[in-house]
Amino acid sequence: MAAANENSTESESQYLHVLSAFLAMEPVDSVIALARKCSGGSFTESIQRLLWETCVQAAANGNAIYAKKLLKKLINEVELEKGEVLDEVYEEYALHMSTASKEDALVKENIRITKFISFLFPEVGLYKRPSCPSSRKLVVPLQCSLNMLEGDTGCSIWPSSLFLSEFVLSYPELFTDKSCFEVGSGVGLVGICLAHVKAKKVILTDGDLLTLSNMKLNLERNHLNYDDELLKQPGEAENTRVKCIHLPWETASDSEVSEYRPDIVLGADVIYDPSCFPHLLRVLVALLRRPTKRDNGSFETEDRATTLQGRSPAVAYIASVIRNADTFNAFLTLVDQMDLSITDLTEELKPPYELLPYMHSYDRSKVRLFSISSR
Numbered sequence: 534m535a536a537a538n539e540n541s542t543e544s545e546s547q548y549l550h551v552l553s554a555f556l557a558m559e560p561v562d563s564v565i566a567l568a569r570k571c572s573g574g575s576f577t578e579s580i581q582r583l584l585w586e587t588c589v590q591a592a593a594n595g596n597a598i599y600a601k602k603l604l605k606k607l608i609n610e611v612e613l614e615k616g617e618v619l620d621e622v623y624e625e626y627a628l629h630m631s632t633a634s635k636e637d638a639l640v641k642e643n644i645r646i647t648k649f650i651s652f653l654f655p656e657v658g659l660y661k662r663p664s665c666p667s668s669r670k671l672v673v674p675l676q677c678s679l680n681m682l683e684g685d686t687g688c689s690i691w692p693s694s695l696f697l698s699e700f701v702l703s704y705p706e707l708f709t710d711k712s713c714f715e716v717g718s719g720v721g722l723v724g725i726c727l728a729h730v731k732a733k734k735v736i737l738t739d740g741d742l743l744t745l746s747n748m749k750l751n752l753e754r755n756h757l758n759y760d761d762e763l764l765k766q767p768g769e770a771e772n773t774r775v776k777c778i779h780l781p782w783e784t785a786s787d788s789e790v791s792e793y794r795p796d797i798v799l800g801a802d803v804i805y806d807p808s809c810f811p812h813l814l815r816v817l818v819a820l821l822r823r824p825t826k827r828d829n830g831s832f833e834t835e836d837r838a839t840t841l842q843g844r845s846p847a848v849a850y851i852a853s854v855i856r857n858a859d860t861f862n863a864f865l866t867l868v869d870q871m872d873l874s875i876t877d878l879t880e881e882l883k884p885p886y887e888l889l890p891y892m893h894s895y896d897r898s899k900v901r902l903f904s905i906s907s908r
């Protein structure tokens with residue numbers, strides 16, 4: 534009996550992985566490999582039906598190009614193993630073939646697509662807490678671009694934001710009731726996770742206006758009210774928990790930035806352009822600075838973290854893939870020159886469970902997590 538239960542839980546979770554990989558628009562080879570594993574090595578009727586149903590749904594949601602690719606791959610694989618392709622699968626593929634030229638034109642126009650990122654929580658006590666109610670998954674719809682480069686950098690989902698999101702969801706106690714400020718927020722995934730674990734305030738920023746408007750759309754799609762705020766009015770609309778700010782590091786002034794005084798600063802995949810480092814680090818210094826009391830009782834701003842106001846020192850969590858050692862070393866040199874200290878926390882704070890186990894395109898071992906604070 535116990536073994537039967539275990540088997541059914543196992544196959545339920547394999548189905549969940551196939552579905553989650555499909556919704557996240559993982560490479561079709563990866564979805565097909567998961568589907569094959571799920572159905573015991575060949576493509577059973579039930580797994581074909583699952584893929585067909587999800588393809589129909591995806592097409593209805595505007596992701597027809599992806600659905601077509603997957604159907605094609607599925608038909609190839611089933612035919613290769615001399616299996617029987619479901620009529621529905623052939624029919625759906627034929628439908629996509631007849632609309633192919635229209636879809637190809639859309640690809641050339643660089644359309645945005647919606648990926649659904651499913652964080653799958655293991656059924657253990659760690660996640661059964663008020664900030665993460667008993668639901669077994671968190672599904673985040675995100676509009677993003679298929680084109681990672683050419684001006685769409687901030688509209689793509691980068692591995693470090695997946696890592697930082699897993700980190701936030703794995704250690705909610707670090708963020709619940711904290712005021713959090715993210716630099717270079719991109720599609721807004723980390724901010725959505727921060728809101729999920731009930732951060733007191735979530736301030737999302739980006740220097741690119743198109744990225745910012747895409748981020749706002751994603752907040753809406755995730756039912757989060759945001760406050761549209763210019764950098765110049767930091768004191769206003771305090772009631773809104775999520776704020777979106779246009780913040781190019783080059784032009785952000787120290788005094789304006791230091792008004793925000795977050796408990797935690799976050800950044801995912803923001804260490805890649807050496808020409809930006811001095812500006813990014815100046816912004817970090819201003820955000821990590823705490824006001825301290827003068828002799829006459831008024832507050833002055835000083836780099837040293839204060840305990841005078843009963844707040845712990847601010848810390849920045851920066852996740853990054855180190856693609857170029859020289860670039861990263863240049864960043865470290867500047868960190869030191871600007872009187873900041875940096876610690877590699879990758880091993881110490883590794884999330885205990887993979888929340889994206891189905892996402893084979895995401896190699897979390899490539900991402901490093903650093904904390905940065907004032908010296």
Ligand SMILES: C[S@@+](CC[C@H](N)C(=O)[O-])C[C@H]1O[C@@H](n2cnc3c(N)ncnc32)[C@H](O)[C@@H]1O
Pocket residue numbers: 686687688689690691692693694695716717718719720739740741744780781782783800801802803809
């Ligand atoms: C590689 S993307 C990472 C996006 C997101 N954090 C993620 O990991 O998915 C870098 C982000 O930093 C933003 N960015 C780059 N240079 C910037 C600058 N000088 N000022 C403000 N934001 C900048 C980009 O617009 C983009 O959203």
